[in-house]
Amino acid sequence: MHKVTEGVYFIQGQDEFIPDSHVYVIGKPGTGDLSVIDAGLMGKGRYKIDSILKEGIELSNIKRVIMTHTHLDHIGCLAEIMKEIPHAELWVHKSEAEPLEQGEEKNVWGMDMFQSMCQTQYGIKPGAFKFRVDRMLEGGETLNIGDMAWEVLHIPGHSQRSIGLYYRPEKILIPGDVVYADYAIGRFDLHGASGAQHKESLLSLAELDVDILLPGHNRIVENVQPGYILETAKQWEPYLT
Ligand SMILES: [Zn+2]
Numbered sequence: 001m002h003k004v005t006e007g008v009y010f011i012q013g014q015d016e017f018i019p020d021s022h023v024y025v026i027g028k029p030g031t032g033d034l035s036v037i038d039a040g041l042m043g044k045g046r047y048k049i050d051s052i053l054k055e056g057i058e059l060s061n062i063k064r065v066i067m068t069h070t071h072l073d074h075i076g077c078l079a080e081i082m083k084e085i086p087h088a089e090l091w092v093h094k095s096e097a098e099p100l101e102q103g104e105e106k107n108v109w110g111m112d113m114f115q116s117m118c119q120t121q122y123g124i125k126p127g128a129f130k131f132r133v134d135r136m137l138e139g140g141e142t143l144n145i146g147d148m149a150w151e152v153l154h155i156p157g158h159s160q161r162s163i164g165l166y167y168r169p170e171k172i173l174i175p176g177d178v179v180y181a182d183y184a185i186g187r188f189d190l191h192g193a194s195g196a197q198h199k200e201s202l203l204s205l206a207e208l209d210v211d212i213l214l215p216g217h218n219r220i221v222e223n224v225q226p227g228y229i230l231e232t233a234k235q236w237e238p239y240l241t
């Protein structure tokens, strides 16, 4: 686990033949009101929990898990993590929360071929990704958690209803898989995705001042150059229709 700044910790994903999403832990230490952002791939729950414990964070201080979106590489080990912190709430965007509650897994798998491949590889049974969601997010709200005010951004396109989190005082953006370092963006061909929406989402993120970019995969960037997201959007614009 790497401390990005006071109140923001980074746990690097451990990719296998499928990527494992990064996890972020946000909230000022000492408040006892921390949030885990995303979970990761199947089998990575122990690693994520151990990383948190190694930092000296007590699991009782983790009050919730907030999902940027519900793709398999982010939600795969959610059940493993929830088993370790059963008191924690689950917060998800409304439009991805409702299918989760109904056990509808299209958003999780993204495509049918992937579903059959992973169910075989990992021995996953249908219905493995049914969760009760404690708070349905919509975008536009501000979450006062751990003595920090995080803005919820509605940034669909990569998945049906991805969200991002933005901490304005320190210009920190957690965009899920919408935008990565090195002018890369998340794929926009899976179930519920839309290139046109992805473009709009990138353009809305480009309006934010961002110094620290904490994406769902690949490297994090702690000194983002001005205009980086706009430049990324421009490079991808011809493909985002
Ligand atoms: Zn994704």
Ligand SMILES: [Zn+2]
Residues within 6 Å of the ligand: 019, 021, 071, 073, 074, 177, 216, 217
């Ligand atoms: Zn991902």
